[in-house]
Amino acid sequence: MIHSEGFRSLGRQECLRLLAEVPVGRVVYTRQALPAVQPVGFVPDTDSSVVLCTSAASGLVRAVDGVVVAFEADAFDAGSRSGWSVVVTGRAAVVTDPAEHERLLRTGPRSWVPTHDGVFVRIEAEMVTGRELVGLPGPG
Amino acid sequence: MIHSEGFRSLGRQECLRLLAEVPVGRVVYTRQALPAVQPVGFVPDTDSSVVLCTSAASGLVRAVDGVVVAFEADAFDAGSRSGWSVVVTGRAAVVTDPAEHERLLRTGPRSWVPTHDGVFVRIEAEMVTGRELVGLPGPG
Numbered sequence: 001m002i003h004s005e006g007f008r009s010l011g012r013q014e015c016l017r018l019l020a021e022v023p024v025g026r027v028v029y030t031r032q033a034l035p036a037v038q039p040v041g042f043v044p045d046t047d048s049s050v051v052l053c054t055s056a057a058s059g060l061v062r063a064v065d066g067v068v069v070a071f072e073a074d075a076f077d078a079g080s081r082s083g084w085s086v087v088v089t090g091r092a093a094v095v096t097d098p099a100e101h102e103r104l105l106r107t108g109p110r111s112w113v114p115t116h117d118g119v120f121v122r123i124e125a126e127m128v129t130g131r132e133l134v135g136l137p138g139p140g
Numbered sequence: 141m142i143h144s145e146g147f148r149s150l151g152r153q154e155c156l157r158l159l160a161e162v163p164v165g166r167v168v169y170t171r172q173a174l175p176a177v178q179p180v181g182f183v184p185d186t187d188s189s190v191v192l193c194t195s196a197a198s199g200l201v202r203a204v205d206g207v208v209v210a211f212e213a214d215a216f217d218a219g220s221r222s223g224w225s226v227v228v229t230g231r232a233a234v235v236t237d238p239a240e241h242e243r244l245l246r247t248g249p250r251s252w253v254p255t256h257d258g259v260f261v262r263i264e265a266e267m268v269t270g271r272e273l274v275g276l277p278g279p280g
Contacts, residue, residue: 035210
């Protein structure tokens with residue numbers, strides 16, 4: 001579907017496929033009543049949720065555990081002014097099940113910063129939206 | 141300053157300089173009581189605010205005009221696991237002054253989607269934070 005705003009909406013499966021193409025996304029949440037955003041390494045998991053790895057002591061974990069957040073990933077090409085963006089919205093929760101934690105240690109995301117207290121945070125893909133920009137002539 | 145979380149905090153001037161290096165950032169706001177995020181083309185303006193161009197009829201404009209939002213831009217290199225992220229937090233407002241609108245038509249950002257009702261939205265840089273990841277050995 002082409003919107004009047006000039007982008008194409010992406011279906012859920014197309015969105016989940018695109019998420020697997022990039023290593024970093026951004027968690028969007030509320031911190032001290034202000035909008036907040038932090039880039040994190042992630043992997044899409046088998047049940048179409050998104051899993052992050054971060055420090056247990058980080059403010060991010062305290063702020064998002066148990067609450068609904070948005071998670072965004074994208075890729076753009078400035079030359080052709082084209083690209084895509086996918087947003088997953090759903091509840092975030094620290095992975096506490098030991099077997100699940102063990103599985104993610106083997107197959108899950110690695111933190112991009114050195115951490116000795118890494119925890120996995122799963123974001124359920126309750127709502128998945130995406131848009132594609134098909135490219136525009138550049139300025140001038 | 142190197143944090144225990146493994147990144148280096150960036151100063152305000154360093155953050156503003158980095159913002160000029162990328163053409164797309166992400167507006168972080170609240171839509172229908174849920175966290176929301178949308179990529180947009182932008183330019184940093186002379187007074188260190190950030191200026192976006194989008195469609196006047198877009199949901200984004202209605203949601204952010206007059207409210208405090210966050211704006212994030214970043215660049216990461218998966219090979220070296222390094223990169224930076226800058227977040228500007230402040231009030232967003234549609235540019236209504238005709239002279240200012242005219243100036244931005246000449247020097248401001250272009251919308252990445254075709255639009256016949258483009259408006260400029262300014263986000264004041266009331267708070268500017270940034271972090272740099274200095275790189276890690278890859279997995280394995």
